[in-house]
Amino acid sequence: MSKWVLDLGLAVLLSGLEVAALVAFWFVEGMKKWAAKGGPVPGETKRLFLALGAGSTSSALISYCFSWADLPVACASQAVVAALLTLLLTLVAGAECGTRIRRYRLRRRLRRERRRWHKSQREGSGHATAPVHRCRR
Numbered sequence: 001m002s003k004w005v006l007d008l009g010l011a012v013l014l015s016g017l018e019v020a021a022l023v024a025f026w027f028v029e030g031m032k033k034w035a036a037k038g039g040p041v042p043g044e045t046k047r048l049f050l051a052l053g054a055g056s057t058s059s060a061l062i063s064y065c066f067s068w069a070d071l072p073v074a075c076a077s078q079a080v081v082a083a084l085l086t087l088l089l090t091l092v093a094g095a096e097c098g099t100r101i102r103r104y105r106l107r108r109r110l111r112r113e114r115r116r117w118h119k120s121q122r123e124g125s126g127h128a129t130a131p132v133h134r135c136r137r
Contacts, residue, residue: 003071011077014062018055018081025051045096052092056085
């Protein structure tokens with residue numbers, strides 16, 4: 001009976017601590033963003049990747065240790081937390097990659113348009129106008 005109490009207690013305690021740590025991390029990052037008035041915060045993505053990666057890895061390691069200690073509920077709860085943190089890390093990384101790809105393609109398009117405009121100016125066609133940029137969102 002005491003082993004089940006220990007098993008359930010550890011499952012609830014560790015899962016709660018990990019969720020509280022993640023909420024505290026996001027609160028601190030939000031305060032940094034607020035202090036920057038919504039502007040970019042240097043190293044924000046790196047810190048998020050580090051926190052989510054370390055959290056999922058430590059949860060998986062704790063789950064493995066609980067399996068050796070024969071605490072199935074705590075092991076399962078830590079495995080679920082590790083899987084959720086890994087999923088969250090994957091989603092954040094995918095969104096960041098999408099943002100970087102969009103930014104790269106926009107810059108490449110703008111450079112190409114700028115080159116065309118300069119080339120038309122050098123060729124001496126007096127009818128060339130500056131490129132019109134539309135805001136794409």
